[in-house]
Structure formats: C-alpha cells, structure tokens
Amino acid sequence: MKKIYLKILIIFLTIAVLFNSLPIAYAASSEKNEITKKLQETKDDLKEVNDQKKESQNKVNELSNKIDSYETQINSLKSEIDTKTKEVEEMQKKLDTLEAEREKNQNLLDERLVTLYESGEVSYMDVLLSSADITQFISNYYMIETLTAADKELIQKLEDEKNEIAETQSKLNASLEEIENKKAELESVQSELNKSKDAEQSKVDELTEQSHDLESDVAAYEKKMKELDAKEKAQEAALKNKIEQAEANYSTSGTSSKGFIRPVNSGRITATMYYSSGSYHGAVDFGVSVGTPVYAAADGVVVTATWGGSDSYGYYIKIKHYNGLYTLYAHASSLAVSVGQVVKQGQLIMYSGNTGNSTGPHLHFEVRTSPGGYSNRVNPLNYLP
Ligand SMILES: [Zn+2]
Structure with a gap:
C-alpha cells in the first residue's frame, strides 16, 4: 500500500x-x-x-x-x-x-x-x-x-x-x-x-x-x-x-570538488561504456523508475536544461563542474533546475523518466571533458564512488 x-x-x-x-x-x-x-x-x-x-x-x-x-x-x-x-x-x-x-x-x-x-x-x-x-x-x-x-x-x-x-x-x-x-x-x-x-x-x-x-x-x-x-x-x-x-x-x-556522488540513490547499473552487444554507449545507465529524483554529481553551474529531441536525450541537463568536467543527465520526465543556476553536490536537479530515444525508464549519465561532442565522453565509473 x-x-x-x-x-x-x-x-x-x-x-x-x-x-x-x-x-x-x-x-x-x-x-x-x-x-x-x-x-x-x-x-x-x-x-x-x-x-x-x-x-x-x-x-x-x-x-x-x-x-x-x-x-x-x-x-x-x-x-x-x-x-x-x-x-x-x-x-x-x-x-x-x-x-x-x-x-x-x-x-x-x-x-x-x-x-x-x-x-x-x-x-x-x-x-x-x-x-x-x-x-x-x-x-x-x-x-x-x-x-x-x-x-x-x-x-x-x-x-x-x-x-x-x-x-x-x-x-x-x-x-x-x-x-x-x-x-x-x-x-x-x-x-x-x-x-x-x-x-x-x-x-x-x-x-x-x-x-x-x-x-x-x-x-x-x-x-x-x-x-x-x-x-x-x-x-x-x-x-x-x-x-x-x-x-x-x-x-x-x-569546498572540495574531488569525486562525484552517485546521481540516483537507487537503481542498478544496466549499461556501461559499451552495451552488452558491444556497441559504444559512452555513458552509464541506471535502471530507475519514472519520477526518481536525480541529484547533481558535484558542485557546478547548469549550462543546459532543455528538450534534446525525441530521437535523442529527451529532457536533459548538463552541468559544468569546477574541476573542468561536465556531467550530463538524460531522458528526464521533468527538470527541476534552469540554465545558469548554481547547484551543490547532491542537489535535486531533475526526475528521471523515459523521454527521448529511450527503450524504458532509466537515467543516462555521462561525464565529459568538454561541453560539446560525443568524443569527449569519459568513463563515469572512474569518477563514481
Ligand atoms: Zn544510456
């Protein structure tokens, strides 16, 4: 109940x-x-x-x-x-x-x-x-x-x-x-x-x-x-x-900026840098249900909070961190912060969902070395606890 x-x-x-x-x-x-x-x-x-x-x-x-x-x-x-x-x-x-x-x-x-x-x-x-x-x-x-x-x-x-x-x-x-x-x-x-x-x-x-x-x-x-x-x-x-x-x-x-926290409190990792099929993924997926709160992995400034397209990220957020890295959170059901907003590590930024190119409810989490370009993605597992 x-x-x-x-x-x-x-x-x-x-x-x-x-x-x-x-x-x-x-x-x-x-x-x-x-x-x-x-x-x-x-x-x-x-x-x-x-x-x-x-x-x-x-x-x-x-x-x-x-x-x-x-x-x-x-x-x-x-x-x-x-x-x-x-x-x-x-x-x-x-x-x-x-x-x-x-x-x-x-x-x-x-x-x-x-x-x-x-x-x-x-x-x-x-x-x-x-x-x-x-x-x-x-x-x-x-x-x-x-x-x-x-x-x-x-x-x-x-x-x-x-x-x-x-x-x-x-x-x-x-x-x-x-x-x-x-x-x-x-x-x-x-x-x-x-x-x-x-x-x-x-x-x-x-x-x-x-x-x-x-x-x-x-x-x-x-x-x-x-x-x-x-x-x-x-x-x-x-x-x-x-x-x-x-x-x-x-x-x-x-304030310390070393290391990221897990962006969701629940959900197991369902995909890493490569899918089980062997094709490139470039992110970590957390299997969480629609509406799960998503938190900022570290302190930073929200640089993107928008609709990324139905064939892509859906609603997503990108944060610029003070260590020069960027984190990206995709397929949200709704966003809780806006562009330009300063966020603290662990601050609620959005609710996970199933929007955009997604086959089921999950959080798609990326770490990048620069804001644009898929080639700048690095393995999030190296940063997560
Ligand atoms: Zn993914």
Whole structure:
C-alpha cells in the first residue's frame, strides 16, 4: 500500500515540476524556431504572390497589346470612313450642281415653250402657221425643233450623269456602311478586351498590395529574429558571466570538488561504456523508475536544461563542474533546475523518466571533458564512488 501512495505522490510531483519549470528552460529557442518557421512560410507566400502577380501582369501586357492592335485597325477604318464620307459629300455636291443645272435648263425649256405657246395663240402649230412665208415657216420650225431638241438632249445628259453619280454614291454608301459595321464589331471586341484587362489589372493591384503586406511581415520577422539572436547572445554572455562568478566564488569558498556522488540513490547499473552487444554507449545507465529524483554529481553551474529531441536525450541537463568536467543527465520526465543556476553536490536537479530515444525508464549519465561532442565522453565509473 505504501508503494502505491509513493507512486501517486511521485506522479503528482512530476506533473507539478513539469508544468512549473520546463517551459522557461527552452522558451527562447522554441520562439526562435517558431519565428524561423513563420519567416520561411511568409517568404514562400511572398514568392507565390509575386509569381501570381507576374503572371497577371503578363496577361495585362498581352491584353494591352491586343487592344493596341485593335486600336490600330479601328483607326485605319476611321480614316477610311473619313475618306469615303468626303467622297460621298463631294458626289453630293456634284449631284446638287447637276440638279441645279438640270433645273435651270428645264426652266429655260419650259419658258421657251411657254413663250412660243403664248406668242402663237394656243398651239405650237399656230406658231408655225402664223409664219409669213415658207422661209419663215421653215426657219421657225427648225428653230423650235433645234432648240427644244438641244434642250431636251442637255437635260437628258444631265439626268444620265446624275443617275450615274447617284449609283456610284449609293455603292459608296453601302461600302461605308459595311466599314462602319466592321468598325463597330472591332470596337465591341476591344471593349470586351478592355474589361478583361481592367479585371486582370485589379488582380495585379490586389496582389501588389498583398506582396507589400508580406514584405513588411518578412521584415518584421527578420527584425524579431535579430532581436532573439541578440537576446540569445546576451543570455549566453550572462551564463558565461554567471559560471565565471560561480567559479570565482567556489575557489574562494574552499569546498572540495574531488569525486562525484552517485546521481540516483537507487537503481542498478544496466549499461556501461559499451552495451552488452558491444556497441559504444559512452555513458552509464541506471535502471530507475519514472519520477526518481536525480541529484547533481558535484558542485557546478547548469549550462543546459532543455528538450534534446525525441530521437535523442529527451529532457536533459548538463552541468559544468569546477574541476573542468561536465556531467550530463538524460531522458528526464521533468527538470527541476534552469540554465545558469548554481547547484551543490547532491542537489535535486531533475526526475528521471523515459523521454527521448529511450527503450524504458532509466537515467543516462555521462561525464565529459568538454561541453560539446560525443568524443569527449569519459568513463563515469572512474569518477563514481
Ligand atoms: Zn544510456
């Protein structure tokens, strides 16, 4: 029964510690990862928007060229219409002149006939019969015949000429109408093209706006990244400073740093520098259940307290000791200290677990001669009691 209560207590403590200490430990790096991801996504979006914009702009240019080509055709038809309209007008003038002439000649003829008619009583015959002698008769007869015939011929000639011109004019009008229809057709197509162009242009405008927005987002993310980089550097500098200070305090305090203590009070060693299979391990594993308290092997400063990845250490801690060595504790269920914290030998630093690349609950314990690199690992058994 006691064991069950202990388990419940351990689970409770694990949850409490997990929620209190973990997010702080790796918040900065996680924020950086998030910003990096957002920055990349925004850049991808920007590229896509710019590609779309380019495509739409090309369409606009294509439509503009088409519209211009229609404009040229329409203008050519317009000048053709102008020329033909002038021709029609010229013809109308000619027709008017001819009509005036015809009317004039008709009037002359009418007048002449009326004069003849009036002067010789009622009939044309009377004029002839009123001739004094045969010579006058012949003279009168021929005069009337010649005059009226010439008049009639002239009028007929004018009439013919008028008809000819009117026919040409009518043909010209027909052709003019045809050209005007063609022009209207082209104008209608051009108007449709203009509508398409306007629609495409508003797409371009919209995409331009989007592009600008994304550009300012990119700039903002880049600025944020710079800030985070600066913050990280400042944190690193602060940590370095803390370590130096702790080291200075330590050397004056005179506390012994010789030898490490066992990081867990229970659990047998399940693996050493080499696994039973013969493959390299580089650490000592203690078989302890999830939630077992883990203690600092010696005095030092916490230099890493973070999530090391699901394919690696899981939650882990690295401590820099004053003898120049480093110890590393991996696969924790939760962490109890944070980066920069000065720890005493035997101080609780975390609770063991089964996180990361772990096949069962255990504590993975390393001793290193420098903070980074697997090749700097030495056999922990040489340091443990
Ligand atoms: Zn291990």
